[in-house]
Amino acid sequence: MTLNKTKVAALLGLSLLLGSASAMAEDDFWSWLGTFSHTAGVAPVKNKQYNEECGSCHFAYQPGLLPAQSWEKLLTPAALHNHFGEVADLDKDTLDAIRDYALANSADKSYYKLSRKINTATEGVEAPLRITDVSVIKRKHHSIPEKMIKDNKDVKSLSYCNACHTKAEQGVFKEDTVSIPNYPDY
Amino acid sequence: MNYKVALVFCGSLAFASLAFATPATDAEFAEFKKQGATKFSAEQGKQNWTREVASPEGDKRSCTTCHDADLTKPGKHAKTKKVIDPMAPSVNPERFTDQKKIEKWFKRNCEWTWGRECTAQEKGDFLKFLTGAN
Numbered sequence: 620m621t622l623n624k625t626k627v628a629a630l631l632g633l634s635l636l637l638g639s640a641s642a643m644a645e646d647d648f649w650s651w652l653g654t655f656s657h658t659a660g661v662a663p664v665k666n667k668q669y670n671e672e673c674g675s676c677h678f679a680y681q682p683g684l685l686p687a688q689s690w691e692k693l694l695t696p697a698a699l700h701n702h703f704g705e706v707a708d709l710d711k712d713t714l715d716a717i718r719d720y721a722l723a724n725s726a727d728k729s730y731y732k733l734s735r736k737i738n739t740a741t742e743g744v745e746a747p748l749r750i751t752d753v754s755v756i757k758r759k760h761h762s763i764p765e766k767m768i769k770d771n772k773d774v775k776s777l778s779y780c781n782a783c784h785t786k787a788e789q790g791v792f793k794e795d796t797v798s799i800p801n802y803p804d805y
Numbered sequence: 806m807n808y809k810v811a812l813v814f815c816g817s818l819a820f821a822s823l824a825f826a827t828p829a830t831d832a833e834f835a836e837f838k839k840q841g842a843t844k845f846s847a848e849q850g851k852q853n854w855t856r857e858v859a860s861p862e863g864d865k866r867s868c869t870t871c872h873d874a875d876l877t878k879p880g881k882h883a884k885t886k887k888v889i890d891p892m893a894p895s896v897n898p899e900r901f902t903d904q905k906k907i908e909k910w911f912k913r914n915c916e917w918t919w920g921r922e923c924t925a926q927e928k929g930d931f932l933k934f935l936t937g938a939n
Contacts, residue, residue, distance in 0.1 A: 677885040704862070705884065706916040710909070775886070 661731045663790040666720045672713060676705070678781050680750060681790050682724035683734035688746035690721040733792060751777045763799075773800035825894040825936040829904040833932055840925035850934025853927060858919045866918045876938035893938035901936055 661683035664670050673679040682690065692698060694717060699707045709717065726734040726741070740755040747753055760768070760777055768774050774782045781787040786796040799805050834845065855874060857865040872880035876893040894900045901907060911931075915923035923931070 675887075676882055677887055703884075706913045708909075708913055708916075710905070779885070 658730065659732050660792045661726075661733045661790040662724060662729055663788070668713070669717055669720045672709065672717055676707070678779065678787065680780070682721040683726050683729040683731055683790070684737060684750045685725060685753070686727045686738055686741045686746055687722050687725040689741070689748060690718065690725055692746060693748060694718040694721060731790070749778075763805075767799050767802050767805065771799070771801055825901065827902050829907060830901050830932060830936055832904050833907055834929060837925040837929040837932075842925040842929045845926075845929040845933040847930070847934040847937045850930035850932070853930060854934060860920065868914070868918060870918065871914075876935065892935050894936060895938065901932070907932070 661681045664679055664681055669682075670679045685693075693702075694714065696708070696711075696714065699709060699714070726737040729735070729738075736755045737753055740753055741747060744754075750756055756777075768777060780792075783797050783799045784792050785798050786792075837845070854868045854872075857867045860866050866883075869880075870883050871889060872892055877891050877896045879891050880889040881887070882889060890899075891897045892900060911923055911928050915921065915927075
Protein backbone atom coordinates (compact mmCIF):
# COMPACT_ATOMS: atom_id res chain seq x y z
CA MET A 620 0.00 0.00 0.00
CA THR A 621 2.73 2.41 0.96
CA LEU A 622 4.57 1.42 -2.19
CA ASN A 623 1.49 2.17 -4.23
CA LYS A 624 1.13 5.53 -2.58
CA THR A 625 4.72 6.39 -3.42
CA LYS A 626 4.14 5.29 -6.99
CA VAL A 627 1.01 7.37 -7.27
CA ALA A 628 2.77 10.39 -5.81
CA ALA A 629 5.68 9.97 -8.19
CA LEU A 630 3.36 9.62 -11.17
CA LEU A 631 1.37 12.61 -10.06
CA GLY A 632 4.50 14.67 -9.66
CA LEU A 633 5.79 13.62 -13.04
CA SER A 634 2.55 14.38 -14.80
CA LEU A 635 2.36 17.76 -13.11
CA LEU A 636 5.87 18.53 -14.27
CA LEU A 637 5.18 17.38 -17.81
CA GLY A 638 1.81 19.08 -17.86
CA SER A 639 3.21 22.42 -16.85
CA ALA A 640 6.11 21.96 -19.25
CA SER A 641 3.84 21.47 -22.23
CA ALA A 642 1.83 24.49 -21.16
CA MET A 643 5.02 26.54 -21.32
CA ALA A 644 6.74 27.83 -24.38
CA GLU A 645 8.45 24.83 -25.93
CA ASP A 646 11.76 23.88 -24.36
CA ASP A 647 12.03 26.92 -22.15
CA PHE A 648 10.75 25.16 -19.08
CA TRP A 649 13.66 22.74 -19.11
CA SER A 650 16.30 25.37 -19.62
CA TRP A 651 14.61 27.37 -16.91
CA LEU A 652 14.68 24.35 -14.61
CA GLY A 653 18.34 23.71 -15.30
CA THR A 654 19.60 27.22 -14.82
CA PHE A 655 18.31 28.58 -11.55
CA SER A 656 20.77 31.44 -11.49
CA HIS A 657 19.13 33.01 -14.54
CA THR A 658 15.57 32.86 -13.41
CA ALA A 659 15.65 36.33 -11.89
CA GLY A 660 15.34 38.26 -15.14
CA VAL A 661 13.66 37.32 -18.39
CA ALA A 662 14.35 34.50 -20.84
CA PRO A 663 17.11 35.46 -23.29
CA VAL A 664 16.16 35.58 -26.97
CA LYS A 665 16.98 32.34 -28.72
CA ASN A 666 15.59 33.21 -32.12
CA LYS A 667 18.12 34.49 -34.63
CA GLN A 668 15.52 36.10 -36.86
CA TYR A 669 13.93 37.95 -33.94
CA ASN A 670 17.32 39.19 -32.82
CA GLU A 671 18.25 40.34 -36.30
CA GLU A 672 14.99 42.00 -37.25
CA CYS A 673 14.38 43.80 -33.96
CA GLY A 674 18.02 44.24 -33.09
CA SER A 675 19.06 45.98 -36.30
CA CYS A 676 17.57 49.24 -35.01
CA HIS A 677 17.36 48.88 -31.25
CA PHE A 678 18.02 46.61 -28.31
CA ALA A 679 16.13 43.41 -29.08
CA TYR A 680 13.73 43.60 -26.14
CA GLN A 681 12.96 40.08 -24.95
CA PRO A 682 9.37 38.90 -25.52
CA GLY A 683 9.20 38.24 -21.76
CA LEU A 684 9.27 41.98 -21.09
CA LEU A 685 5.66 42.44 -22.23
CA PRO A 686 2.48 40.37 -22.07
CA ALA A 687 1.06 38.74 -25.23
CA GLN A 688 -1.63 41.41 -25.55
CA SER A 689 1.05 44.07 -25.91
CA TRP A 690 2.91 42.13 -28.61
CA GLU A 691 -0.36 41.57 -30.41
CA LYS A 692 -0.87 45.32 -30.61
CA LEU A 693 2.73 46.09 -31.57
CA LEU A 694 3.31 43.44 -34.19
CA THR A 695 0.74 44.16 -36.89
CA PRO A 696 1.52 45.55 -40.37
CA ALA A 697 -0.23 48.83 -39.52
CA ALA A 698 1.46 49.21 -36.14
CA LEU A 699 4.89 48.53 -37.58
CA HIS A 700 4.37 51.07 -40.32
CA ASN A 701 4.43 53.67 -37.56
CA HIS A 702 6.57 52.02 -34.91
CA PHE A 703 7.08 54.83 -32.38
CA GLY A 704 7.55 57.23 -35.31
CA GLU A 705 9.72 54.88 -37.36
CA VAL A 706 8.82 52.94 -40.49
CA ALA A 707 9.51 49.33 -39.56
CA ASP A 708 7.63 47.40 -42.25
CA LEU A 709 8.28 43.67 -42.44
CA ASP A 710 7.18 41.26 -45.14
CA LYS A 711 4.39 38.93 -44.13
CA ASP A 712 6.48 35.80 -43.57
CA THR A 713 9.00 37.62 -41.41
CA LEU A 714 6.34 39.41 -39.40
CA ASP A 715 4.49 36.12 -38.81
CA ALA A 716 7.67 34.47 -37.55
CA ILE A 717 8.58 37.38 -35.26
CA ARG A 718 5.06 37.63 -33.94
CA ASP A 719 4.78 33.89 -33.28
CA TYR A 720 8.05 33.97 -31.35
CA ALA A 721 7.01 37.00 -29.30
CA LEU A 722 3.61 35.52 -28.48
CA ALA A 723 5.03 32.12 -27.54
CA ASN A 724 7.53 33.71 -25.14
CA SER A 725 5.60 36.68 -23.77
CA ALA A 726 5.63 37.59 -20.08
CA ASP A 727 2.38 35.75 -19.34
CA LYS A 728 3.89 32.49 -20.60
CA SER A 729 7.24 32.69 -18.83
CA TYR A 730 8.48 31.37 -15.50
CA TYR A 731 11.24 33.94 -15.23
CA LYS A 732 10.77 36.17 -12.23
CA LEU A 733 10.77 39.52 -13.94
CA SER A 734 8.30 38.23 -16.51
CA ARG A 735 6.05 37.02 -13.70
CA LYS A 736 6.15 40.48 -12.12
CA ILE A 737 5.47 42.16 -15.44
CA ASN A 738 2.56 39.83 -16.03
CA THR A 739 1.08 40.61 -12.64
CA ALA A 740 1.60 44.32 -13.16
CA THR A 741 -0.19 44.32 -16.51
CA GLU A 742 -3.12 42.12 -15.57
CA GLY A 743 -6.41 43.95 -15.66
CA VAL A 744 -4.93 47.11 -17.16
CA GLU A 745 -4.83 48.09 -20.81
CA ALA A 746 -1.88 46.32 -22.38
CA PRO A 747 1.05 48.80 -22.54
CA LEU A 748 2.88 49.49 -25.82
CA ARG A 749 6.04 50.53 -24.04
CA ILE A 750 8.02 48.46 -21.59
CA THR A 751 8.77 51.71 -19.79
CA ASP A 752 5.04 52.10 -19.11
CA VAL A 753 4.85 48.88 -17.12
CA SER A 754 4.32 49.89 -13.49
CA VAL A 755 6.89 47.50 -12.02
CA ILE A 756 9.57 48.74 -14.47
CA LYS A 757 8.72 52.35 -13.62
CA ARG A 758 8.86 51.64 -9.91
CA LYS A 759 12.23 49.93 -10.13
CA HIS A 760 13.75 53.00 -11.77
CA HIS A 761 11.85 55.55 -9.75
CA SER A 762 14.62 56.47 -7.35
CA ILE A 763 17.30 57.07 -9.98
CA PRO A 764 17.81 60.81 -10.48
CA GLU A 765 16.96 62.29 -13.90
CA LYS A 766 20.51 63.50 -14.44
CA MET A 767 21.66 59.91 -14.58
CA ILE A 768 19.15 58.82 -17.21
CA LYS A 769 17.37 61.54 -19.19
CA ASP A 770 20.14 64.13 -18.89
CA ASN A 771 22.95 61.60 -19.19
CA LYS A 772 24.28 61.88 -22.73
CA ASP A 773 25.24 58.23 -22.77
CA VAL A 774 21.86 57.00 -21.57
CA LYS A 775 19.14 59.50 -22.64
CA SER A 776 16.16 57.30 -21.87
CA LEU A 777 14.96 54.29 -19.93
CA SER A 778 14.36 52.67 -23.31
CA TYR A 779 18.04 51.93 -23.81
CA CYS A 780 18.17 48.97 -21.41
CA ASN A 781 21.68 47.98 -22.34
CA ALA A 782 23.09 51.45 -21.77
CA CYS A 783 23.26 50.55 -18.06
CA HIS A 784 22.24 46.91 -17.77
CA THR A 785 25.46 45.27 -18.86
CA LYS A 786 23.87 41.84 -19.14
CA ALA A 787 20.55 42.95 -20.63
CA GLU A 788 21.08 40.84 -23.73
CA GLN A 789 21.22 37.72 -21.59
CA GLY A 790 17.98 38.75 -19.92
CA VAL A 791 19.78 39.63 -16.68
CA PHE A 792 18.71 42.91 -15.05
CA LYS A 793 20.01 42.39 -11.51
CA GLU A 794 21.27 45.45 -9.67
CA ASP A 795 24.84 44.21 -9.42
CA THR A 796 25.04 44.07 -13.22
CA VAL A 797 24.11 47.74 -13.57
CA SER A 798 26.74 50.27 -14.55
CA ILE A 799 25.47 53.79 -15.24
CA PRO A 800 27.71 55.61 -17.73
CA ASN A 801 29.41 58.69 -16.19
CA TYR A 802 28.25 57.64 -12.73
CA PRO A 803 30.62 54.81 -11.79
CA ASP A 804 29.94 55.09 -8.06
CA TYR A 805 26.16 54.97 -8.10
CA MET B 806 55.10 53.53 -75.74
CA ASN B 807 52.71 50.83 -76.80
CA TYR B 808 53.85 48.91 -73.80
CA LYS B 809 52.89 51.79 -71.52
CA VAL B 810 49.48 52.18 -73.11
CA ALA B 811 48.88 48.50 -72.63
CA LEU B 812 49.92 48.78 -69.01
CA VAL B 813 47.54 51.66 -68.35
CA PHE B 814 44.79 49.75 -70.12
CA CYS B 815 45.40 46.68 -67.98
CA GLY B 816 45.51 48.85 -64.88
CA SER B 817 42.18 50.44 -65.64
CA LEU B 818 40.68 47.04 -66.35
CA ALA B 819 41.85 45.80 -63.00
CA PHE B 820 40.38 48.90 -61.38
CA ALA B 821 37.06 48.47 -63.17
CA SER B 822 36.83 44.91 -61.91
CA LEU B 823 36.90 46.30 -58.38
CA ALA B 824 33.44 47.80 -58.89
CA PHE B 825 31.24 45.84 -56.54
CA ALA B 826 28.57 43.57 -57.97
CA THR B 827 26.69 40.63 -56.53
CA PRO B 828 23.83 38.50 -57.85
CA ALA B 829 21.64 40.67 -55.63
CA THR B 830 22.76 43.96 -57.17
CA ASP B 831 22.51 42.48 -60.69
CA ALA B 832 18.96 41.38 -59.96
CA GLU B 833 18.13 44.80 -58.51
CA PHE B 834 19.41 46.72 -61.54
CA ALA B 835 17.54 44.33 -63.86
CA GLU B 836 14.37 44.89 -61.84
CA PHE B 837 14.73 48.68 -61.91
CA LYS B 838 15.17 48.57 -65.70
CA LYS B 839 12.08 46.43 -66.00
CA GLN B 840 10.22 49.12 -64.08
CA GLY B 841 11.28 51.70 -66.65
CA ALA B 842 14.50 53.12 -65.24
CA THR B 843 17.25 53.74 -67.74
CA LYS B 844 20.80 54.82 -67.09
CA PHE B 845 21.92 54.74 -63.50
CA SER B 846 24.06 57.58 -62.24
CA ALA B 847 26.33 57.35 -59.23
CA GLU B 848 26.60 61.15 -59.33
CA GLN B 849 22.82 61.53 -59.04
CA GLY B 850 22.80 58.95 -56.26
CA LYS B 851 25.42 60.93 -54.41
CA GLN B 852 23.40 64.12 -54.69
CA ASN B 853 20.26 62.38 -53.45
CA TRP B 854 22.21 60.88 -50.54
CA THR B 855 22.56 64.29 -48.90
CA ARG B 856 19.30 65.82 -50.15
CA GLU B 857 17.33 67.15 -47.20
CA VAL B 858 13.57 66.82 -47.04
CA ALA B 859 11.35 68.36 -44.36
CA SER B 860 9.51 65.75 -42.32
CA PRO B 861 5.98 66.07 -40.93
CA GLU B 862 7.58 66.32 -37.49
CA GLY B 863 9.37 69.49 -38.50
CA ASP B 864 12.92 68.19 -38.72
CA LYS B 865 14.96 67.87 -41.90
CA ARG B 866 15.95 64.40 -43.00
CA SER B 867 18.42 62.97 -45.44
CA CYS B 868 20.16 59.63 -45.81
CA THR B 869 23.01 61.15 -43.84
CA THR B 870 20.75 61.72 -40.83
CA CYS B 871 21.57 58.12 -39.94
CA HIS B 872 24.27 57.02 -42.38
CA ASP B 873 27.53 58.89 -42.63
CA ALA B 874 28.24 61.05 -45.68
CA ASP B 875 31.51 59.11 -45.82
CA LEU B 876 30.28 55.67 -46.80
CA THR B 877 33.30 53.93 -45.33
CA LYS B 878 32.38 55.21 -41.85
CA PRO B 879 29.67 53.82 -39.58
CA GLY B 880 26.46 55.75 -39.03
CA LYS B 881 24.09 56.08 -36.10
CA HIS B 882 20.33 55.56 -35.90
CA ALA B 883 18.79 59.00 -35.38
CA LYS B 884 16.52 57.88 -32.58
CA THR B 885 18.01 54.82 -30.95
CA LYS B 886 21.67 55.82 -31.55
CA LYS B 887 22.42 52.26 -32.51
CA VAL B 888 25.54 52.05 -34.67
CA ILE B 889 24.87 51.34 -38.34
CA ASP B 890 27.68 49.53 -40.14
CA PRO B 891 29.33 51.34 -43.06
CA MET B 892 27.51 51.24 -46.39
CA ALA B 893 30.61 50.86 -48.57
CA PRO B 894 31.12 47.25 -49.61
CA SER B 895 34.84 47.96 -49.72
CA VAL B 896 34.86 47.98 -45.91
CA ASN B 897 31.66 46.02 -45.30
CA PRO B 898 31.46 43.18 -47.83
CA GLU B 899 28.14 41.95 -46.42
CA ARG B 900 26.39 44.94 -47.95
CA PHE B 901 24.16 44.40 -50.99
CA THR B 902 24.39 40.63 -50.98
CA ASP B 903 20.73 39.98 -50.19
CA GLN B 904 18.10 41.39 -52.55
CA LYS B 905 15.26 41.06 -50.05
CA LYS B 906 17.25 43.02 -47.52
CA ILE B 907 18.08 45.76 -50.02
CA GLU B 908 14.41 46.18 -50.89
CA LYS B 909 13.35 46.08 -47.24
CA TRP B 910 15.62 48.96 -46.32
CA PHE B 911 14.89 50.99 -49.45
CA LYS B 912 11.21 50.81 -48.60
CA ARG B 913 11.56 51.70 -44.93
CA ASN B 914 14.21 54.33 -45.30
CA CYS B 915 12.78 56.13 -48.34
CA GLU B 916 9.47 56.42 -46.50
CA TRP B 917 11.01 57.70 -43.30
CA THR B 918 13.43 60.08 -44.98
CA TRP B 919 11.48 61.41 -47.95
CA GLY B 920 7.95 60.52 -46.87
CA ARG B 921 7.40 58.27 -49.89
CA GLU B 922 8.81 55.20 -51.57
CA CYS B 923 11.71 55.80 -53.94
CA THR B 924 11.27 55.30 -57.67
CA ALA B 925 13.15 52.57 -59.53
CA GLN B 926 15.37 55.26 -61.03
CA GLU B 927 16.23 56.72 -57.61
CA LYS B 928 16.95 53.32 -56.14
CA GLY B 929 19.17 52.45 -59.10
CA ASP B 930 21.10 55.70 -58.73
CA PHE B 931 21.56 55.04 -55.01
CA LEU B 932 22.74 51.51 -55.61
CA LYS B 933 25.18 52.66 -58.27
CA PHE B 934 26.55 55.27 -55.88
CA LEU B 935 26.72 52.93 -52.89
CA THR B 936 28.27 49.95 -54.66
CA GLY B 937 30.90 52.17 -56.25
CA ALA B 938 32.00 53.60 -52.92
CA ASN B 939 35.54 52.92 -51.87
